[in-house]
Amino acid sequence: MDFLDEKMSLPIQGVSIDWDKIDGGSYLRGIEAIKGLDYLSFNNKITIFVGENGSGKSTMLEAIAVNYGFNPEGGTKNYSFSTYDSHSELCDAIKLSRGIRKPKWGYFLRAESFYNVASAEVEYSKWGGVPQQYHEKSHGESFLKLVQNNFQGQGIYLLDEPEAALSPQRQLTLLLEIVNCAKEDSQFIMVTHSPILLGIPGAEILSFDDGQIHPIDYEDTDSYQITKMFIENKEQLLKRLLSDEDKADL
Template identity: 40%
Template sequence: MPFATHPVRRVAAAEGIRPSGAWPHTIPAVRQLLTDGLDLNPGVTFLVGENGAGKSTLVEAIAVAYGLSPEGGSTGARLTTRATESSLSDELRLTRGVGSKRAGFFLRAETMHGFYTYLEQNPSSYRQDPRFHEMSHGESFLTLIEDRFTRHGFYCLDEPESALSFSSSLAVVGVLDQLARSGSQVLCATHSPVIAALPGATILEVGDWGIRPTTWEDLQLVQNWKSYLQDPTRYLRHIIASEPPQP
């Protein structure tokens, strides 16, 4: 895609970087990224996989390599409380689209409380931010997404569903769809079969095999949820006691 205009065309290892035996290179998905690189399609790309498979590590590293704050926010945010991110972002090279916008936003579920405080302590001179701390966890997430995901650019999300109800998750699907239709690019790590069901999105499943393209219907995540909702007792009988608790 030599003339692609979306913000990030390709992610690959920087010159001289080779996979090593140190974390996070030991994660199969990270090793594959460093060895083979990854072409990012326009529109929305979901990374789906079990905890520890590397999806959040990949999203974080790509977001930081793009110029976004590792603790969330736009390209102008400089929130830093306690550095926990890996060094992977320094080992990546991003190939940008021709004439693409530089705007972007990183929504990271585990650091949003600190980001709200950062916004209060660094008020904008040209806009009035909502009072996120006065909202419920889910309301603040959805308001932030609807308020900040408006410019053409590159949007990274790490497990946004952690604060969202079913209906709010559907609202996020609508926002992501509008971003894609307007020419923005989205990279989202998720455990949510609701969010990952966005039509037309690229789905990459990460695991012991590395990174592989798949469909929503073939995701292990989707198959597990369908099976559980059809008959929860098939799963619960193996993990809860059969006898009622003593009074």
């Protein structure tokens, strides 16, 4: 999709790390993909971070979000609530390369703290606008409703594993929301394990595996390959997996 490849219009064009601001004993220096990074460039309206648990992708996304001015737990740049201090020192050690266009709106959305964000949304809506009752809906329904209420053109949106709240069908709905907003000059940086969301046409996928951050084709991601292998060879895979587990229990 050619409309996705318009670097000059991106609010966030790259990120660099000042390692002098990170303690020598910090756990960040043990994250292979991050410790060797000097500069990460964004060249696409939709960038997706993918990788194994602990590879540093959510840590990087959170640092970008906090450095940009978002609340560490999520929400807009106007949110000031805090239920726990979770963000890493990477937030203060990175520098963002910003484009000339300032977004009209933005949102940092992470599945793990969605309840707190939804509660804040309900409280803030009482002060103006249409009152929201996110807790009266199911987790997935309220998550998607919040997306539809807050995503718009010419924005910047950072999403951390949004699939955790959504069924496969709702993930397709989110995919459509993302693509439509990108068509209207919004930028997305997203962390996901979902083979559905990874399949957004034209998105740039960056892998945090193999000790470095590098581009990867959709079909080469573990999320795609393992899902494909399971669907096509379910019986053999489960038989082997469960057989190995039984042997380990002996």
